[in-house]
Amino acid sequence: MKQFAKHMIATALLSTAVIATPAVAEQKIGIVDVQAIFQAMPQAAEISESINAEFKDQIEEVTQLQRDVQFFSERLQRDAATMSEAEKNELQQKIITAREQYTAKGQPLQQTIQRRSNEERNKLLGLIKQSIDNVAAQGNYDLILNANAASFAKPDLDVSAQVLDSVSKLN
Template sequence: MFKSAFSKTALLVAGVMMAGAVSAKEMKIGFVDVREVFSQLPQAAKLQETMKAEFGGKIAEVQKLEKDIAFNVEKFKRDGSTMSDEQKKKLQEDIGKQQQQYEQLARPLGEQIRARETEERNKLQALIKSAIDQIAAKDQYDLVLNAEAAVYAKPEYNISAAVVAQVSKAK
């Protein structure tokens, strides 16, 4: 009797394991390298151009101010020993004003740039997600993973190129 119950249990466990293996084999899984997709999109290059056009003038102003500060600091180091006390004081005041102006310009500009980049990246990520959803539905994928989540995957399961192609068509 013990042998009969054991063999029935073993058969049941083996059957469940085989059924699980069969259903896993039938599952269609793909993966996407989202970073690579993002880097290949023409919209990402256009984003960089847009950011340059939008903030280029302010960035140039901040960079000029950085150079002016660096020049004056170097001048103070180089010529400080030969300057009069009044000249040193004047140059230090100029450097202080420039640094204050730099902080007033650079910090808000950096925040504006980061906010704008985030806004535009979120739009692109939404397009990527939509493309993944459409490709997964059309090609009947049961599961699509981010490439970073997969330890190993065969290249034929990579749908990144299809995602790039679809998102590239979007405006």
């Protein structure tokens, strides 16, 4: 009886595989490398430049605070032997104050820049998604996979160039 059940299950699996194979063969599949498209887009480089320009003054202020901390620390190490105790305390207080200011201004600025970068990145990824949809519709693709999701794909399945061309026309 067990043998008969095993044969029935094997027959069912085999017939399912035979029936499913032609359905898969009829699908048109494409592969797209979203990361490569993102990096090839001229807008991606512009994002970094525009964000740096937007936060230029704040970045310079935080950078100056960082330089101050480094300068005061190096001076304390270098000249500690010849400094009076009052001078050492004053310099240590300057270091502490500069570090506190750096922390208070640097961390929120970094978070703000990260948030803005993500917003701009998401806009570009939306354009890429729209372009993938356009290429899929024009080429009658049933499925387009991200290249990172596929272990192997024939080069003729790659539609990244078409998507890049399409996304450049959107702007």
